[in-house]
Amino acid sequence: MSDKPVTLAAVTGAHGVAGEVRLKLFGEGVDALKPLRSFNGGTLTLLKIRGDNKGGAIARFAEVTDRTSAEQLRGTALSVSREVLPDLAEDEFYFSDLIGLSVVTGRGDTVGRVCAVENFGATDIVEIERPDGTTFMVPLTKQAVPTWDSETLTVNADFVD
Secondary structure (H helix, E strand, O other): OOOOOEEEEEEEEEEOOOOEEEEEEOOOOHHHHOOOOEEHHHOEEEEEEEEOOOOOEEEEEOOOOOHHHHHHOOOOEEEEOHHHOOOOOOOOOOHHHOOOOEEEEOOOOEEEEEEEEEEOOOOEEEEEEOOOOOEEEEEOOOOOOOEEOOOEEEEOHHHOO
16 A cells, blocks of 8 residues: 555635635645645646635645636546655554455455545545445444455445445
């Protein structure tokens, strides 16, 4: 996992007419992005960023100078190399480390793949996509998700519906 870029935000659309964009944040908030200057391998250079008072952010990139260019970024994930981020404590992880992991039960039954990690306020939630395309969510607690590694996330079978 150490060479995999970390996605910290995604562009949700344009803000105003001068090229600013709205961001959905996936981390510790807007302050975690302020020291960063370059995203997506240097293709986007952050000039300024501020909170939007709704849990997201408004950003300006050097390469985006008008509303049309800002709209074209809608859906773009903003990632950085792990080297520019602070070291993680032993019990910390990046949500992006879980995306794409194979999901199995403690008995070894294949369940699907992790397609998203969300937090709606109470705890982190793992969204799992089954092979048939349907999804379900499981709380990211020791009871529901006893273990995971770089390839597999194990879910307690009681939480698989």
